[in-house]
Amino acid sequence: MRSIVYHGVGPRIAYERRIAGLAQHALAERARVALGTIRKIERGERGVSDAVLAAIADALDVDPTRLLPDGELPDGHMHQAMPGLSAVLAAYEESDDGPLRTLPALREAVATVVTYRLSAQYARIARAAPGLLAELCRALHAAVPGDRPVVARLLVDACRAADAVAFKRGAKDLSARLLDLMHWAGARADDPIVDATVSYVRAELHFGAQTHAVGLRVLERALDRAPRTDSCEALAARGALHMRAAVLAGRSGNGDAADTHLDHARELGDRVPEGVYHGTAFGPDSVRVHEVSVAVSLGDGRLDRALRLAHEWKPPRDLPAERRSGFYIELGRAQLWAGRPDAAFTSLKVARRIAPQHAREHRWVREDAATLRRLKRADAESLTNFAEWCHARAGG
Numbered sequence: 001m002r003s004i005v006y007h008g009v010g011p012r013i014a015y016e017r018r019i020a021g022l023a024q025h026a027l028a029e030r031a032r033v034a035l036g037t038i039r040k041i042e043r044g045e046r047g048v049s050d051a052v053l054a055a056i057a058d059a060l061d062v063d064p065t066r067l068l069p070d071g072e073l074p075d076g077h078m079h080q081a082m083p084g085l086s087a088v089l090a091a092y093e094e095s096d097d098g099p100l101r102t103l104p105a106l107r108e109a110v111a112t113v114v115t116y117r118l119s120a121q122y123a124r125i126a127r128a129a130p131g132l133l134a135e136l137c138r139a140l141h142a143a144v145p146g147d148r149p150v151v152a153r154l155l156v157d158a159c160r161a162a163d164a165v166a167f168k169r170g171a172k173d174l175s176a177r178l179l180d181l182m183h184w185a186g187a188r189a190d191d192p193i194v195d196a197t198v199s200y201v202r203a204e205l206h207f208g209a210q211t212h213a214v215g216l217r218v219l220e221r222a223l224d225r226a227p228r229t230d231s232c233e234a235l236a237a238r239g240a241l242h243m244r245a246a247v248l249a250g251r252s253g254n255g256d257a258a259d260t261h262l263d264h265a266r267e268l269g270d271r272v273p274e275g276v277y278h279g280t281a282f283g284p285d286s287v288r289v290h291e292v293s294v295a296v297s298l299g300d301g302r303l304d305r306a307l308r309l310a311h312e313w314k315p316p317r318d319l320p321a322e323r324r325s326g327f328y329i330e331l332g333r334a335q336l337w338a339g340r341p342d343a344a345f346t347s348l349k350v351a352r353r354i355a356p357q358h359a360r361e362h363r364w365v366r367e368d369a370a371t372l373r374r375l376k377r378a379d380a381e382s383l384t385n386f387a388e389w390c391h392a393r394a395g396g
Helices: 010-019 024-031 035-042 050-060 076-091 103-118 122-142 148-168 172-186 192-202 204-209 212-225 232-251 255-269 284-298 300-312 321-337 341-354 356-361 363-375 380-389
Strands: 275-277 280-282
Touching (some): 010 035, 010 050, 024 050, 035 050, 050 341, 050 356, 076 122, 076 172, 103 122, 103 321, 122 148, 148 204, 148 356, 172 204, 192 204, 204 212, 204 232, 212 232, 232 255, 232 284, 255 284, 284 321, 300 321, 321 341, 321 356, 321 363, 341 356, 341 363, 341 380, 363 380
Antiparallel strands (some): 275 280
């Protein structure tokens, strides 16, 4: 899989760096990028990934698109992926001819896109997903009975990665169809933990439709079916369902149900080490992130609780980037509602630094950036740059 790299940005970075009055070593320190890398970029000896581009732009306090040649947009690859994904979804129930790698090679390819999802590298997923999904569908049709559940699990994981792109881009119909493919594959995996994972992911349909109470009931039924063993995988599967159920309960205004599910999630989180289980981060740190999310959803008297928790604890660097970025997006909303716009803007910038593509595609980031811009409670140029970067509407 090719990395997404933008070329021709060196002169623009050097120009903006000089305008900012920064030496190369100062820019490297601010952006947390190696000095040698900065020098090579400015000399045109290497290109720039999305993450490095965003880090440099943040250090220079400019919109990343100002550093790109010819108005190129960092998310162009996502748009290009949509037709390919649609083609796969139109024909997945029928076998077709095409290349087919070995099962170990497919495992490695899926592990790569799962890593991309957890680190919020959606453009990379967009490049890989159409071909990988088509190949996995072929593999599932061609698999011998003993391999079929394994290939089905791989297809579930790949669908989840592709859905992350569609969902973040607001392509709701495409996202729903990817979730249908995931459900179809999950039924062929013959694994109750995969069933729990599919239920966890499909709950996002209720976030998009704002049918939170219905989604809560769906997850509670999934919890009734979830495996009851004491393996780390089973404990994490149940814990993840409780975390998502808590957020749905919070969004529906059901504080009692939210607290109950959070209590269950904490208890299960204390029994497993923080880690990624079947593609979902779970453990004590993930539960803390969801505590902030629930508090923000319920608002009012819960905001102090969210702010207090965030003051006492920050997500560790080994937590997946998408989850850490989400924590600061939620925190920024709590700070904004609590009348702390400067702190909110700082949190949004931290979210962008951790996972630029995740922050850029998040609806709350756009809404909060537009509100901050309207309030004019921070440097106008900085807010304008940020709002343009995340496509925030000027009118809020």
